[in-house]
Amino acid sequence: MGKCRDYRVRFQCPRRFCAARPKCWTAWFDRDNPSGTGDWETLIALRGENPGKICNNPLQIHVQTTSGASVASTGNVIAVSDKNTGFICKNSNQTQGSCKDYRVRFQCPLDFCILPVCWTKWYDRDNPSGTGDWESLSDLRRQDPKGICDRPLYIDVVTTDTNTPFTSTGQTHYVYSPTQGFVCRNQDQAGRRCHDYKVRFGCPCPCFSP
Ligand SMILES: [Ca+2]
Ligand SMILES: [Ca+2]
Structure with a gap:
C-alpha cells in the first residue's frame, strides 16, 4: 500500500x-x-x-x-x-x-x-568600530529570521551617512555577495577604517516565486 x-x-x-x-x-x-x-x-x-x-x-x-x-x-x-x-x-x-x-x-x-525584484528593508547591524563592518547574511538572518528570502539574487550596499554605493568608495570588500552578505574589514583598508555600511537584498517577488 x-x-x-x-x-x-x-x-x-x-x-x-x-x-x-x-x-x-x-x-x-x-x-x-x-x-x-x-x-x-x-x-x-x-x-x-x-x-x-x-x-x-x-x-x-x-x-x-x-x-x-x-x-x-x-x-x-x-x-x-x-x-x-x-x-x-x-x-x-x-x-x-x-x-x-x-x-x-x-x-x-x-x-x-x-520578473520583478522585491527589495528587503535596509539592514545596519554593525559599526566599523571593532574589526570592521560585518553585515553578513547569516548574522542578519539571525537578527531577522523572516525578513530575507531564501535565495537573494542581488545585494545593495551603501554608506549609512551619504548613501554612497560601496563600489564608489574605493574601499576593499572581504565579502560582497547576495548569498553571503557584506563584510568590510578595517585591516584591508588603506585608512585602516571601513565606512559604516547598510545593506539590502533583492529577492524574487513572492507572487512570482516557484
Ligand atoms: Ca562612459
Ligand atoms: Ca553597518
Whole structure:
C-alpha cells in the first residue's frame, strides 16, 4: 500500500531550441567619463551603482560611444571588453588623444527583464568600530529570521551617512555577495577604517516565486 513517489521531468531539446531562447537587453549605462585615467564601465561598479539592473550572468556585452558610434570606428585601443568584467578603455594605451566616452549594455535571459525584484528593508547591524563592518547574511538572518528570502539574487550596499554605493568608495570588500552578505574589514583598508555600511537584498517577488 504505497503511494507514488514525487517525480520531476525534463526534456532534452535540439540545440537550436536552446539557442533561440528569448533574451533581452538591459538599459544603457554610462557611469564614467574619460577625463581621468580612462573610461571605466566595469561590471562591478555598474552593479554597485545600479543594483538589480544587470543580471548575474550576462550573455553578451554591447559597447558604443555615448553618441552611438561603434568601438571600431574610434580607433581606440580597448583594454577590456567582455561580459564578465565589463569595459575599460585606458587613456595611457592610446597613441593619439584619449579614450572616447563609451556606454555599455548587457544581454540577459528574458526572465531577468520581465520578473520583478522585491527589495528587503535596509539592514545596519554593525559599526566599523571593532574589526570592521560585518553585515553578513547569516548574522542578519539571525537578527531577522523572516525578513530575507531564501535565495537573494542581488545585494545593495551603501554608506549609512551619504548613501554612497560601496563600489564608489574605493574601499576593499572581504565579502560582497547576495548569498553571503557584506563584510568590510578595517585591516584591508588603506585608512585602516571601513565606512559604516547598510545593506539590502533583492529577492524574487513572492507572487512570482516557484
Ligand atoms: Ca562612459
Ligand atoms: Ca553597518
